[in-house]
Amino acid sequence: MSQKHQTPERPRLLLIGANGQVGWELRRTLAGLGEVVAASLEGEYGPSIDLMDPQSLARLVDEARPDAVINAAAYTAVDRAEQDRDSARRINAEAVGELGVLLAKRAVPVVHYSTDFVFSGTLGRPYTEDDQPDPLNVYGETKLVGERALLDSGARALVFRTSWVYGARGANFLLTMRRLFAERDELRVVDDQIGSPTWSRMLAEMTAQVLYRVLRGELDLDEVGGLYHLTGGGEVSWYGFACAILEACGEGCNLTPIPSSEYPAPAPRPAYSVLDNGRFERTFGLAMPHWRDSLVQCLEELD
Numbered sequence: 001m002s003q004k005h006q007t008p009e010r011p012r013l014l015l016i017g018a019n020g021q022v023g024w025e026l027r028r029t030l031a032g033l034g035e036v037v038a039a040s041l042e043g044e045y046g047p048s049i050d051l052m053d054p055q056s057l058a059r060l061v062d063e064a065r066p067d068a069v070i071n072a073a074a075y076t077a078v079d080r081a082e083q084d085r086d087s088a089r090r091i092n093a094e095a096v097g098e099l100g101v102l103l104a105k106r107a108v109p110v111v112h113y114s115t116d117f118v119f120s121g122t123l124g125r126p127y128t129e130d131d132q133p134d135p136l137n138v139y140g141e142t143k144l145v146g147e148r149a150l151l152d153s154g155a156r157a158l159v160f161r162t163s164w165v166y167g168a169r170g171a172n173f174l175l176t177m178r179r180l181f182a183e184r185d186e187l188r189v190v191d192d193q194i195g196s197p198t199w200s201r202m203l204a205e206m207t208a209q210v211l212y213r214v215l216r217g218e219l220d221l222d223e224v225g226g227l228y229h230l231t232g233g234g235e236v237s238w239y240g241f242a243c244a245i246l247e248a249c250g251e252g253c254n255l256t257p258i259p260s261s262e263y264p265a266p267a268p269r270p271a272y273s274v275l276d277n278g279r280f281e282r283t284f285g286l287a288m289p290h291w292r293d294s295l296v297q298c299l300e301e302l303d
């Protein structure tokens with residue numbers, strides 16, 4: 001393995017995907033750790049990066065000369081990925097492997113995110129990192145290839161598998177429900193997919209806390225690098241989550257629980273994709289709040 005990278009007093013943190021819902025939170029949270037180079041597809045906050053183009057990635061890493069990289073970019077349109085497999089594979093899998101190779105050479109640590117959708121959801125108990133992935137859809141397949149490519153690249157990497165991310169911006173279930181509650185008298189929501197909603201803010205904060213210790217040399221990625229499950233605490237169905245949002249918003253909309261068969265979509269979704277956060281909690285001594293507590297906090301900020 002390559003020599004360790006020497007981290008300066010004020011490290012340069014290259015954030016890829018700065019305009020996504022997690023990236024947007026990271027931009028602020030990471031600012032406490034050093035200088036953030038916030039790269040995004042359109043270059044709104046810094047350099048532009050198109051993960052479809054391998055040269056664009058190599059150029060960015062060369063020019064940014066980062067002390068750490070956080071990759072929050074991904075192809076996240078789960079249904080669209082079924083028809084657009086090549087783009088999903090390029091962004092979620094190939095580019096992530098290439099990033100790993102670039103950073104392994106430079107011995108620069110990297111944080112990356114993956115998904116509960118690497119699992120089929122048939123196990124019937126929360127998945128641990130040792131459980132065998134078996135994705136049901138193209139998005140999950142490509143994310144799985146990406147996480148493996150990064151971990152196999154020799155880069156010092158942390159891969160956080162999270163789930164059901166929502167927050168104050170971006171395309172997410174919380175914002176969709178709030179919009180629909182205002183527009184409709186009735187909504188039908190699937191009640192047979194169970195998971196753990198995760199507030200993007202908490203994911204960003206946990207990332208920053210761990211990365212802070214890595215950059216200060218308190219945590220050695222040769223020892224603690226690897227795959228971790230990191231989601232909001234507890235579990236709920238999409239219907240249950242919608243009910244909690246409705247209750248908090250105080251809108252008058254009728255919610256009806258339905259099976260997934262009555263909400264046909266191009267990509268099949270896992271039925272029970274709750275992740276067990278135990279390894280993360282034991283390794284880093286940190287715990288994610290329960291999804292209900294995070295929801296209340298997030299909504300307070302939105303109102």
Ligand SMILES: NC(=O)C1=CN([C@@H]2O[C@H](COP(=O)(O)OP(=O)(O)OC[C@H]3O[C@@H](n4cnc5c(N)ncnc54)[C@H](OP(=O)(O)O)[C@@H]3O)[C@@H](O)[C@H]2O)C=CC1
Nearest residue numbers: 019020021022041050051052073074076113115162164165
């Ligand atoms: N959302 C969720 O429920 C979950 C997300 N995750 C994972 O968490 C991470 C963050 O996801 P999240 O913030 O929710 O996703 P978003 O879709 O909100 O953000 C993804 C970002 O990636 C950018 N992007 C897409 N294509 C390219 C490209 N070709 N080149 C450069 N950037 C590109 C998008 O750019 P633009 O803004 O211009 O479109 C967007 O800003 C991802 O790895 C995702 O797989 C895991 C589990 C659940």
Ligand SMILES: Cc1cn([C@H]2C[C@H](O)[C@@H](COP(=O)(O)OP(=O)(O)O[C@H]3O[C@@H](C)C(=O)[C@@H](O)[C@H]3O)O2)c(=O)[nH]c1=O
Nearest residue numbers: 076078115116117163164165172173188189190238263
């Ligand atoms: C809008 C709406 C959705 N639904 C259902 C569809 C779907 O099964 C569920 C959630 O819909 P969404 O399209 O928001 O979410 P979906 O694309 O399934 O979300 C996934 O995204 C990727 C990126 C991940 O990594 C996963 O962890 C997960 O968050 O709610 C209803 O039942 N009724 C509705 O009115």
